[in-house]
Amino acid sequence: MIEVSNLSKSYGDIQAVDDVSFTIPDGEFVVVLGESGAGKSTLLRCLNGLTEPTEGSISINDESVLGPRDDVAMVFQQHYLIEEMSAYNNALTGSLGRTNLFDSLTGRYEIEDKHEALRSLRTVGLLDEAGQSVGQMSGGQQQRVGIARALVQQPNLLLADEPVASLDPASAERVMGYVRQAADERGLSTLASLHQVNIAREFGERFIGMKDGEIIFDGYRDDLTVDVIDEIYGTIETDAIRSEAEA
Amino acid sequence: MSTETESGTSEVQTDDEIDDAFRFIRINKRARQVFSLFALVVFGWLFTLALDQVGFSVAEILEYWPDFEDALGQFFPPGELFGLPFVDVGAYWSFIQERNLIMQVETNGAGFMFWDWTVIPGQMFITLSMGFAGLVLGLPGALILGVLGSERVTPYPFNFIFRGTMSVIRAIPALVWALIYIPLGGVTPFTATLAIGTDTMGNLGRLFTDALEEVEDGPIEAIGSTGANGPQRVIFGMLSQVASPFIAWTMYILEINTRIAVTMGLIGGGGLGYVLQTQRSLFKYTNMMATILVIFVLVISVEIVSQRVRSYIRGTEESQGIIALIVEFPQRMVRSLWQ
Numbered sequence: 001m002i003e004v005s006n007l008s009k010s011y012g013d014i015q016a017v018d019d020v021s022f023t024i025p026d027g028e029f030v031v032v033l034g035e036s037g038a039g040k041s042t043l044l045r046c047l048n049g050l051t052e053p054t055e056g057s058i059s060i061n062d063e064s065v066l067g068p069r070d071d072v073a074m075v076f077q078q079h080y081l082i083e084e085m086s087a088y089n090n091a092l093t094g095s096l097g098r099t100n101l102f103d104s105l106t107g108r109y110e111i112e113d114k115h116e117a118l119r120s121l122r123t124v125g126l127l128d129e130a131g132q133s134v135g136q137m138s139g140g141q142q143q144r145v146g147i148a149r150a151l152v153q154q155p156n157l158l159l160a161d162e163p164v165a166s167l168d169p170a171s172a173e174r175v176m177g178y179v180r181q182a183a184d185e186r187g188l189s190t191l192a193s194l195h196q197v198n199i200a201r202e203f204g205e206r207f208i209g210m211k212d213g214e215i216i217f218d219g220y221r222d223d224l225t226v227d228v229i230d231e232i233y234g235t236i237e238t239d240a241i242r243s244e245a246e247a
Numbered sequence: 248m249s250t251e252t253e254s255g256t257s258e259v260q261t262d263d264e265i266d267d268a269f270r271f272i273r274i275n276k277r278a279r280q281v282f283s284l285f286a287l288v289v290f291g292w293l294f295t296l297a298l299d300q301v302g303f304s305v306a307e308i309l310e311y312w313p314d315f316e317d318a319l320g321q322f323f324p325p326g327e328l329f330g331l332p333f334v335d336v337g338a339y340w341s342f343i344q345e346r347n348l349i350m351q352v353e354t355n356g357a358g359f360m361f362w363d364w365t366v367i368p369g370q371m372f373i374t375l376s377m378g379f380a381g382l383v384l385g386l387p388g389a390l391i392l393g394v395l396g397s398e399r400v401t402p403y404p405f406n407f408i409f410r411g412t413m414s415v416i417r418a419i420p421a422l423v424w425a426l427i428y429i430p431l432g433g434v435t436p437f438t439a440t441l442a443i444g445t446d447t448m449g450n451l452g453r454l455f456t457d458a459l460e461e462v463e464d465g466p467i468e469a470i471g472s473t474g475a476n477g478p479q480r481v482i483f484g485m486l487s488q489v490a491s492p493f494i495a496w497t498m499y500i501l502e503i504n505t506r507i508a509v510t511m512g513l514i515g516g517g518g519l520g521y522v523l524q525t526q527r528s529l530f531k532y533t534n535m536m537a538t539i540l541v542i543f544v545l546v547i548s549v550e551i552v553s554q555r556v557r558s559y560i561r562g563t564e565e566s567q568g569i570i571a572l573i574v575e576f577p578q579r580m581v582r583s584l585w586q
Binding site: 049 | 468472474479
């Protein structure tokens with residue numbers, strides 16, 4: 001169970017996240033929707049401990065989040081992999097939090113972690129490419145390695161910050177499919193921020209809509225009406241969805 | 248009528264504007280010409296001063312030209328190759344053999360079986376060993392200073408302790424380091440190697456620091472988000488991003504070290520440089536040229552190997568052709584003298 005209470009984060013005069021509270025039961029797949037600058041990334045970074053909140057608290061299974069921890073994994077928009085290393089070695093870095101310095105330097109990871117790295121690569125459909133250098137992979141494949149790295153952490157909470165924003169529509173759909181599949185297989189609580197409403201509706205279970213740092217919607221697929229999307233994004237996005245629906 | 252007047256006035260105004268612009272351009276051009284002339288005069292004056300300082304004299308060149316011609320005849324002793332006039336290659340080869348500049352193979356009088364052969368490494372290998380051993384000795388220091396000198400690892404201004412150390416090392420040329428190490432055992436291949444090792448710490452460390460300043464923040468943050476500790480963030484987030492440039496720079500320093508090892512010999516540090524220096528003092532120009540040819544072969548070989556490795560690592564790097572490597576050899580040799 002993830003509990004966020006009265007969370008706020010400001011950068012100078014800018015209130016990025018404003019008094020946000022919600023809970024996520026184990027295994028729920030939550031999509032955070034909102035325009036650029038709505039506070040989605042800041043919220044995720046606070047949950048991961050990469051950014052310190054100005055006010056409020058976050059707890060995972062009754063343990064407070066005070067900094068980066070190995071049971072909260074993050075998939076970044078730009079994948080942030082080590083391009084010189086193979087997919088397998090990149091995935092293995094997910095186990096650094098529970099491996100001591102000497103063992104990680106000499107490559108003496110636990111055999112279970114090595115197996116987990118390969119299992120995670122299989123989950124994202126890259127087992128055959130495990131030995132391939134990440135720098136030679138396509139954007140979609142790189143993002144899938146990023147997901148594998150997050151899974152190797154064996155997290156209680158999986159965060160994905162705009163994981164498909166820099167991918168073409170077909171790759172975006174495939175990558176989100178892998179995220180959802182991995183979350184379902186492992187019963188993972190997941191919080192993904194997404195820009196594309198159509199992809200969000202396809203893969204999300206519960207939706208949190210943010211605007212100007214505040215939560216303005218929290219509900220399930222049936223509640224996510226065109227009017228709600230209109231409120232989150234303004235009319236342009238909604239018009240696109242309407243015309244898509246009509247077509 | 249009024250329209251005509253208006254258009255007439257506007258035409259006159261336009262011409263004025265063009266005249267003004269043209270005048271402005273002309274003034275600018277004249278100013279540039281005057282400045283160029285002034286710069287040329289200053290440049291010429293500085294050049295004359297410099298020539299005066301070094302006692303440059305065309306008369307001296309003319310006076311000693313016949314001696315130089317004699318020396319050239321000895322540098323390139325005339326001989327024959329396949330009945331055609333050519334340099335006497337045999338004279339070079341006999342000196343190379345006599346002083347064992349490359350290597351000697353002894354067969355122990357037991358036929359052609361290769362296990363009976365004894366290889367005696369020549370002077371070339373002393374020079375190569377100085378460069379290579381100096382590189383390996385200096386590498387750990389370069390890594391430590393280079394990594395700690397980066398602002399990404401050690402916060403400003405503490406990183407300047409390490410950057411400063413590297414700057415001090417670099418400010419003193421390798422040849423001078425060899426002189427500093429004289430009390431440790433005179434000028435020998437051993438102290439020359441120590442000097443090259445010290446020089447490597449300063450130069451390679453600096454290249455490492457520069458490479459580290461350009462790493463991306465994202466992967467470091469991503470490694471941090473897995474719960475990795477500080478040293479793991481540095482090693483996996485930062486150093487793993489620059490593994491390829493580090494290897495490439497190390498190979499580049501091996502090239503430079505080999506050239507420095509030759510110049511170390513000139514002050515008595517052994518190897519090919521020392522042979523060159525001895526033959527120069529005996530005015531044996533043919534032997535000098537034979538030694539220079541071996542230096543050429545050694546340095547070019549190291550460069551070719553280094554370039555191949557670097558081009559393999561970088562993958563996309565455009566590799567330098569062998570002809571360009573050979574043609575640009577003299578300037579690289581001169582450059583290493585100054586470093």
